[in-house]
Amino acid sequence: MAIRIDGKVISGIIKDEVKAEVSALKEKGIDVTLAVIQVGEDPASTVYVGNKKKACAYTGIVSRAYNLPEDVSEEELLSLIRKLNDDSDVNGILVQLPLPKHISESRVIETISPKKDVDGFHIQSAGALLTGEKGFLPCTPAGIIELIKRTGVDITGKECVVIGRSNIVGKPMAVLLLRENGTVTICHSKTKDLRSVTKRADILVAAIGKPKFIDASYVKEGAVVIDVGIHRNENNKLCGDVDFESVEPVAYAITPVPGGVGPMTIAMLMKNCLEARKQQG
Numbered sequence: 513m514a515i516r517i518d519g520k521v522i523s524g525i526i527k528d529e530v531k532a533e534v535s536a537l538k539e540k541g542i543d544v545t546l547a548v549i550q551v552g553e554d555p556a557s558t559v560y561v562g563n564k565k566k567a568c569a570y571t572g573i574v575s576r577a578y579n580l581p582e583d584v585s586e587e588e589l590l591s592l593i594r595k596l597n598d599d600s601d602v603n604g605i606l607v608q609l610p611l612p613k614h615i616s617e618s619r620v621i622e623t624i625s626p627k628k629d630v631d632g633f634h635i636q637s638a639g640a641l642l643t644g645e646k647g648f649l650p651c652t653p654a655g656i657i658e659l660i661k662r663t664g665v666d667i668t669g670k671e672c673v674v675i676g677r678s679n680i681v682g683k684p685m686a687v688l689l690l691r692e693n694g695t696v697t698i699c700h701s702k703t704k705d706l707r708s709v710t711k712r713a714d715i716l717v718a719a720i721g722k723p724k725f726i727d728a729s730y731v732k733e734g735a736v737v738i739d740v741g742i743h744r745n746e747n748n749k750l751c752g753d754v755d756f757e758s759v760e761p762v763a764y765a766i767t768p769v770p771g772g773v774g775p776m777t778i779a780m781l782m783k784n785c786l787e788a789r790k791q792q793g
């Protein structure tokens with residue numbers, strides 16, 4: 513049986529590390545503050561935002577909520593972001609995605625000051641990631657690196673295969689694995705013979721967005737399998753991009769859904785907020 517990589521436990525450790533540092537700053541009269549902007553009332557977004565606020569409360573980070581109506585204009589949203597950029601009491605700014613169709617996500621992301629870009633989505637953060645400069649790392653891929661390392665797996669020299677090339681998961685994931693000296697391949701919907709590529713992987717990261725797509729036939733015996741997907745199945749239960757029951761018997765280690773990558777994303781957000789406060793002096 514594979515090791516179940518417990519994202520709940522590992523994220524709990526990271527949040528406790530953040531909590532200790534936030535509390536030490538508080539004793540010196542310094543607060544860490546995250547502004548969380550939600551546009552509209554999409555139920556999934558409301559759950560994600562709620563979980564982020566809970567994590568702030570746990571770690572001692574002050575969360576300031578901004579709830580804007582679905583029909584808010586892009587200019588109103590951008591002007592709120594500019595105001596928060598200039599507010600020295602705010603250390604991190606998070607705009608919950610997706611946004612309504614009449615608002616350009618890329619304009620919104622580019623308006624957030626790179627100094628407060630705790631999601632790590634700004635083009636400057638992406639550039640820093642690529643060139644190895646200091647910058648905020650996108651939370652989900654950064655959390656996955658922590659999961660792998662804290663499971664005691666050395667990435668150096670390993671065959672790493674990432675399925676998915678989105679800007680928020682697949683691409684930064686590949687760059688982070690490369691930074692850790694993995695030999696990295698990125699697959700996508702145009703990849704020919706996906707199985708023959710994924711079968712080579714010592715570390716396989718599935719960020720496809722298709723429920724239970726990866727079964728044992730895609731996985732090399734003894735691989736570490738990281739499942740980024742989040743879906744609701746026909747019984748309204750959460751599942752991932754990996755068919756857990758099929759893959760667990762062949763893997764060395766595997767993340768479950770729920771309780772794998774998801775909690776790490778939030779823990780890394782807390783870490784980025786603390787880092788933002790420290791950098792802002």
Ligand code: NAP
Pocket residue numbers: 652675676677678679680681682699700701702703706719720721722740741742743773774777
């Ligand atoms: P996305 O933007 O939809 O990207 C999916 C990627 O998978 C694309 O690059 C696509 O290729 C590729 N793909 C689709 N079908 C494929 C196939 N048959 N073979 C090979 N590649 C295929 O999704 P995302 O935003 O990266 O998210 C991926 C999953 O992770 C989703 O389930 C999402 O809900 C979840 N997620 C979870 C967290 C978390 O905190 N746990 C955070 C973010 C996302 P093309 O580029 O060629 O279209």
